[in-house]
Amino acid sequence: MVIVVVVINTMISVVLLYVAWRVWQLRRLIAFVADRLIDYERCSHDLLYKAPENIYLGQQNLQNMRLSNQSLQIQIQQVRQIVSLLLLGQRTWGRYVRKPVSISPK
Template sequence: MVILVVIINTLISMTLLYVAWRVWQLKQQLAYIADRLTAYESCTHTALNKAPENIYLSQQNIHNLRQRNQALQIQIQQVRQIISLLLLGKQIWQRYFPKLELITGKKTVAK
């Protein structure tokens, strides 16, 4: 009877020892995961710490670029209008003064 109690106690002790070992392994794994998460949090904090300021500066730069782009678009439109006026002037000149050359100013002889 005593041998049966000793065997049962030994089995219970070995089972509890195995459970304690598994809990200790789980604790080690959780500690490792916690350390990694802390390191990841530190890295992301460092990377994203200045993100709002950088986003704001980028928005300002984009706004400034859009304003400069609008000014350039107006200048491009003005240059196109000038070129159109010059071409219209050339067409009118050729229509009403077909015998005169634009560059030399000499009359050409019609054949």
């Protein structure tokens, strides 16, 4: 009877030792995953830390470019109007101040 109790206790001890070893492996795996997640969080924090400020600056730069573009569009329109007036003046001047073409027989 004592031998049966000793064998059962030994088997229970072996099973519990195996369970303890698996729990220890699981703990190491969880610690590894936690370390990786902390590293990823640190990297993403460093990457995204200034994102709101950069977005705000980008919006300001875009607004400044739009305003600059508007002023350039106005200047381009004014230059086109000036060129159109000059061409109109040239045509008008050409109609009224034509040089008489002399046709001389040879």
